[in-house]
Amino acid sequence: MTPTIKDVAAHAGFSIATVSRAINAPHTVNPVTLAKVQQAIDALKFRPNPIGRQLRGERTRLIGVVLPTLANPVFAECLQGIDELASAQGFRLMLMTTQYDAQRERHAIETLRAQRVEGLILTVADADTHPLLDDIDADGPLYVLMHNDTTRRPSVSVDNHQAACDGVRMLIAHGHRRILMLAGTLAASDRARQRYAGYAHAMEQAGLTPAPPLEIDFNAENLAPSVLAHLSTGPARPTALFCSNDLLAMVVMRGLCRARLRVPHDMSILGFDGLAMGELLAPPLASIGTPNGEIGRAAWQRLMARISGEYVGPTLDLTLPHTLRQGGTISAIATGVSVPGRDVTRGDALI
């Protein structure tokens, strides 16, 4: 069996208390003793059992991470960012995914809380109305949200409303007037709603009428015929699509391609997420980029600051800058009018 502190104590000829001190507060023990203990530790290849420590009610050095899915690189990148800092700082990560399901979110949070994680980093479907978050605000572990863009809770995110607004303005600047927003199963998520609001805002500001969002089945191999019809027929058919995320945009691009519609000639497309692989598409996908790795790292840092009691800033939420990625999926439409705001198309990042 793996050696315990007792074995080390016996081997070194000291008490377990001394061994414990040698490990946790070396300066409080006699150097000679320390050396002997260290020798015993090496000889036995002793590694302290964290469970013993954890039970003492000390720091568990455990952080829970709750994500909707890993199939979307957005979250994999966030997790990667978190993991970088976590492993550098000697914390362990306990991971649970929810598939955007409220029931599973609840279960994940409870499980992690039961496991006595010191903190939680999570992305939930809807942050503001999440009953469990109120609970853990009260007595749960400290937490920080990622990608949940709310001022009511500790969170790290881009400004979804503003980002969507910037993106749609760019489409409008390219001469598009009939712009449709597509959303996936995330229609119920706060992010999707905020992005829709941003879309609507930009449309209205330009004197255009926002259309209701069109829901797309995310996992379908092809676009539903009804959707295709909506996109391709009639004089009122949209000339540009704003997709609530890049995965959706890619599925739509494929669907259009199969239906023999050309992007961007027949339809312009703007995504949201800025997935790296979107740039490899043909044409490269224009998209609103979010700094996912940075969001993960920032969430980690905020969480650590809160845990150590350092952080007592007045505002809970941190907004990171989004970027506007140009791509070949947006074409200009001749409108016969001058195009204000044309400058946003030059590839500069908008904050």
Next chain:
Amino acid sequence: MTPTIKDVAAHAGFSIATVSRAINAPHTVNPVTLAKVQQAIDALKFRPNPIGRQLRGERTRLIGVVLPTLANPVFAECLQGIDELASAQGFRLMLMTTQYDAQRERHAIETLRAQRVEGLILTVADADTHPLLDDIDADGPLYVLMHNDTTRRPSVSVDNHQAACDGVRMLIAHGHRRILMLAGTLAASDRARQRYAGYAHAMEQAGLTPAPPLEIDFNAENLAPSVLAHLSTGPARPTALFCSNDLLAMVVMRGLCRARLRVPHDMSILGFDGLAMGELLAPPLASIGTPNGEIGRAAWQRLMARISGEYVGPTLDLTLPHTLRQGGTISAIATGVSVPGRDVTRGDALI
């Protein structure tokens, strides 16, 4: 504070032992007692502290997962597969990534072992020569490898050699004779070596001379000039590239595109991994597919079987079928000779 079993016992008017039994072996306690205890549990919102259980040396219900990176969807998909089964079966996942670094692999395994995980699911750079795996074979937790294609250890993988061989044969069947293999920083990994061996085997069988693998900097924005020169100049320039993974293939495609080389007209490309997003590229990336989610799930099931002592099969390794995904990145070259094996281009999966 969160309630403990003591609080429940006091509240219900029974001993902690009875509460424990009510939770873990309900049938051994009086129904009336059970009801009262349950009531107390509900009233206090008690959730047993797993750390207490874990310390008892019972099952920790903790599984460690060690992956090279989450930036590659291959591993994110594996993890997703594992997580599905893990959460369904009430296990918690502890995740660590290694960035293909042996030092970090060692650290991850030791950390997880110290945390008393019941089992380990991992992908290492080189399974056969990994010293730590011998250690844990001896007294560590049970483990199963993913994507490490070795007969010496418990593992779930495709047959990398055979898969690469199949892929290269398809290129040859299309008339290609100067085929080059590209590898990333994974050149040191067992997978990359096996894939190269498969490439070499297919080449030799066809009477062609395999070239040494060309190493590509994975993270570079562009292909190095020396690499580009190698790919594009001279009469001996390759007509097809076999890339050791899809991410690499995508980077190469972009590099070629920027250098004004057309795929597949000027260069055919075959990837390895079968990433879903490869199909969205233009042209869609031809690739050898691995069933990542299934590999994750199979690894989980094998691990569980080993943990419960069920599994005592004679062979340690499980080989899952790979697929050959057609795509637009491979063009046929007129050779003036008949093309044996042409059937592999019809889109059927080769096992």
Next chain:
DNA sequence: CTGAAAGCGCTAACAA
């Protein structure tokens, strides 16, 4: 500077 002992939350003999 070191040791003895209590106790973290829980389970599993063993008693009653």
Next chain:
DNA sequence: TTGTTAGCGCTTTCAG
């Protein structure tokens, strides 16, 4: 059927 008790590995008073 229920209660008492020991102890998992560790940290931390409190004495010495």
